[in-house]
Amino acid sequence: MSNGEINMPVQFHIQPAKRLGRLPSQFFAKLTQQAARRIAMGHDVINLGQGNPDLPTPSHIVSALQEAIEDPSTHRYSPFRGIPELREAICAHYAREYGVDLDPEQEVAILFGGKAGLVEISQCLLEPGDIALVPDPGYPDYWSGIALAGAQMEVMPLLEDHQFLPDFYEIPKDVRRAAKLMFLNYPNNPTGATANEEFFQSAVAFAKESELVIAHDFAYGAIGFLDRPISFLQIAGAKDVGVEFYTLSKSYNMAGWRVGFVLGNARVISMINELQDHLFVSLFPAVQRAAIVALNGDQSCVKQLVQTYAKRQQALLAPLDDMGYSVKQSKGSFFVWMKTPQGISSEQFSTFLLEHYDVVVAPGIGFGARGEGYVRIALLETEQRLREAGSRIARALNELKAL
Numbered sequence: 544m545s546n547g548e549i550n551m552p553v554q555f556h557i558q559p560a561k562r563l564g565r566l567p568s569q570f571f572a573k574l575t576q577q578a579a580r581r582i583a584m585g586h587d588v589i590n591l592g593q594g595n596p597d598l599p600t601p602s603h604i605v606s607a608l609q610e611a612i613e614d615p616s617t618h619r620y621s622p623f624r625g626i627p628e629l630r631e632a633i634c635a636h637y638a639r640e641y642g643v644d645l646d647p648e649q650e651v652a653i654l655f656g657g658k659a660g661l662v663e664i665s666q667c668l669l670e671p672g673d674i675a676l677v678p679d680p681g682y683p684d685y686w687s688g689i690a691l692a693g694a695q696m697e698v699m700p701l702l703e704d705h706q707f708l709p710d711f712y713e714i715p716k717d718v719r720r721a722a723k724l725m726f727l728n729y730p731n732n733p734t735g736a737t738a739n740e741e742f743f744q745s746a747v748a749f750a751k752e753s754e755l756v757i758a759h760d761f762a763y764g765a766i767g768f769l770d771r772p773i774s775f776l777q778i779a780g781a782k783d784v785g786v787e788f789y790t791l792s793k794s795y796n797m798a799g800w801r802v803g804f805v806l807g808n809a810r811v812i813s814m815i816n817e818l819q820d821h822l823f824v825s826l827f828p829a830v831q832r833a834a835i836v837a838l839n840g841d842q843s844c845v846k847q848l849v850q851t852y853a854k855r856q857q858a859l860l861a862p863l864d865d866m867g868y869s870v871k872q873s874k875g876s877f878f879v880w881m882k883t884p885q886g887i888s889s890e891q892f893s894t895f896l897l898e899h900y901d902v903v904v905a906p907g908i909g910f911g912a913r914g915e916g917y918v919r920i921a922l923l924e925t926e927q928r929l930r931e932a933g934s935r936i937a938r939a940l941n942e943l944k945a946l
């Protein structure tokens with residue numbers, strides 16, 4: 544310092560880019576904090592508010608990872624678009640499970656979990672100001688991708704008297720014409736509804752007419768309680784208009800592993816692959832090898848898991864039923880979508896359940912305006928705990944009725 548001045552650190556304000564400001568806020572953070580506070584106070588809280596599978600990954604998949612990790616060739620970078628054997632295993636799985644034929648080179652993109660892909664597709668297809676259609680209530684990550692792209696979101700109401708399926712022809716004509724992308728999700732989070740072939744056929748016809756891309760989120764594809772959920776790609780013409788997102792998170796209790804994929808329309812797949820070439824070098828190769836074992840190995844673990852969730856649903860609903868509260872059974876996913884008592888909002892009911900009965904459920908309003916009047920209950924505790932939760936909720940309903 545020749546002139547003897549002290550060099551002070553420059554203070555300046557670091558300004559986030561506008562796109563960050565557009566991201567929706569994390570609605571459920573408040574409830575999670577309240578629950579944590581009660582647990583810290585020593586309360587016996589039953590947390591059914593989140594969607595994080597509680598059971599372990601089947602042991603044959605864990606062993607496959609252990610074996611793969613011992614092989615130093617898995618410690619290197621993966622090929623950019625994943626190992627070819629995984630893409631082939633994905634196609635073999637879809638051919639076997641759904642009778643859907645896919646090209647592993649052109650019609651598959653490997654994802655860091657479904658969540659990443661569901662945000663990426665909006666970056667690939669939407670310009671600022673474009674319109675994307677989302678289900679209301681629906682999974683909030685669709686909103687995040689649309690917001691990051693600077694696009695507009697228009698909602699498609701999912702109403703109980705329409706089996707929680709959108710009515711495409713209720714969408715105003717100008718919105719229909721302007722929309723470029725539509726998100727669908729069956730089995731559905733949060734409503735537990737499923738869709739049949741006829742519904743998907745009408746979705747394909749609507750997409751062709753309106754020239755929009757369908758992104759079908761099949762995250763809960765393995766979990767159906769009445770009929771086996773069908774893949775959107777089973778429908779004639781589906782590949783012409785859309786793609787389907789799948790994840791190992793729910794089918795194999797692999798939420799922490801971050802393995803997902805998207806399948807279908809080759810043009811959309813190539814866009815997602817291109818974007819991902821700039822973001823990632825695909826998944827850890829050892830995880831990819833274990834994913835092959837999950838998809839091509841014995842599928843009895845999946846059947847068992849569905850039976851477990853079915854029994855858990857009965858455990859939750861039986862005490863409610865016994866006390867005269869018949870709650871509609873979920874057809875798929877691991878969520879029960881329960882109506883709140885007349886005149887009580889979803890947030891009021893969730894707060895009441897937490898503060899008076901130590902049960903955490905997710906208020907429906909967090910999934911969109913049409914989620915008001917419902918709460919989402921996750922079947923992610925043991926049968927015993929769910930029976931206890933059911934009986935606490937029934938007592939809460941009695942108390943509210945008496946007020």
Ligand SMILES: Cc1ncc(COP(=O)(O)O)c(C=O)c1O
Pocket residue numbers: 594655656657658659682728732760762789790791792798802803
């Ligand atoms: C409807 C829906 N789609 C996608 C996902 C994403 O799952 P993952 O990112 O673990 O693959 C979830 C997870 O909760 C979900 O509920």
